[in-house]
Amino acid sequence: MLEPARSADIAGIVTIETHPSMDRYIGSWPRERHRRQLDDADYRYYVVRDARGDIDGFAIVMAYAPKFRWYELSRIAVREPGDGRGSDLLRGVLAATFDSEHAHRIQLDCYEDNVRARRAYARAGFREEGLMRDAVLRDGAWTSLVLLALLANERVAPKQARTAGPNAAEGQR
Numbered sequence: 001m002l003e004p005a006r007s008a009d010i011a012g013i014v015t016i017e018t019h020p021s022m023d024r025y026i027g028s029w030p031r032e033r034h035r036r037q038l039d040d041a042d043y044r045y046y047v048v049r050d051a052r053g054d055i056d057g058f059a060i061v062m063a064y065a066p067k068f069r070w071y072e073l074s075r076i077a078v079r080e081p082g083d084g085r086g087s088d089l090l091r092g093v094l095a096a097t098f099d100s101e102h103a104h105r106i107q108l109d110c111y112e113d114n115v116r117a118r119r120a121y122a123r124a125g126f127r128e129e130g131l132m133r134d135a136v137l138r139d140g141a142w143t144s145l146v147l148l149a150l151l152a153n154e155r156v157a158p159k160q161a162r163t164a165g166p167n168a169a170e171g172q173r
């Protein structure tokens with residue numbers, strides 16, 4: 001179940017985002033920056049836990065242009081991608097941001113070659129709005145970012161969660 005993160009959760013968040021398998025998909029921030037953001041009213045930190053209470057995934061949402069109820073999904077990741085738990089987390093974050101924060105628009109950017117994430121976003125109703133060509137350096141190579149957004153009136157009904165994905169074996173444990 002989605003819950004707001006506490007400062008004690010930062011270690012678990014950093015463990016996921018700095019895992020070597022995440023290098024191709026997301027960036028990472030120093031703990032101090034996470035601490036600052038967690039205390040910043042413009043940021044929302046969410047976590048989901050496994051049965052033992054360890055952090056299974058997290059998402060960071062930023063109020064990008066509050067005047068326009070425009071939010072950014074700054075980061076999302078689960079410990080074991082590919083089995084639908086990240087898509088569940090995404091659905092929870094969208095519900096929280098649209099229903100509790102009354103977002104009008106949620107945007108994000110994603111490495112062009114992150115097919116799994118692009119499919120997860122498409123399934124959640126996101127539309128691709130453009131390509132930011134050679135936007136960032138990744139492993140020394142220029143890489144493009146896809147810009148995606150979902151508007152409040154474009155939300156799609158949650159689909160049944162899959163029980164296993166083609167990448168279910170690729171885990172971090």
Ligand SMILES: CC(C)(COP(=O)(O)OP(=O)(O)OC[C@H]1O[C@@H](n2cnc3c(N)ncnc32)[C@H](O)[C@@H]1OP(=O)(O)O)[C@@H](O)C(=O)NCCC(=O)NCCS
Binds near residue numbers: 087168
């Ligand atoms: C992005 C993320 C949150 C999505 O959550 P998830 O639970 O792994 O997603 P799912 O298992 O529901 O898979 C999403 C789609 O990708 C497909 N997929 C799964 N593994 C795949 C793979 N290795 N390659 C391509 N497609 C894949 C699924 O079949 C599904 O497609 P469908 O909706 O057409 O059936 C999760 O993969 C993750 O944490 N990835 C690492 C960090 C990351 O990329 N964050 C996003 C940065 S923009």
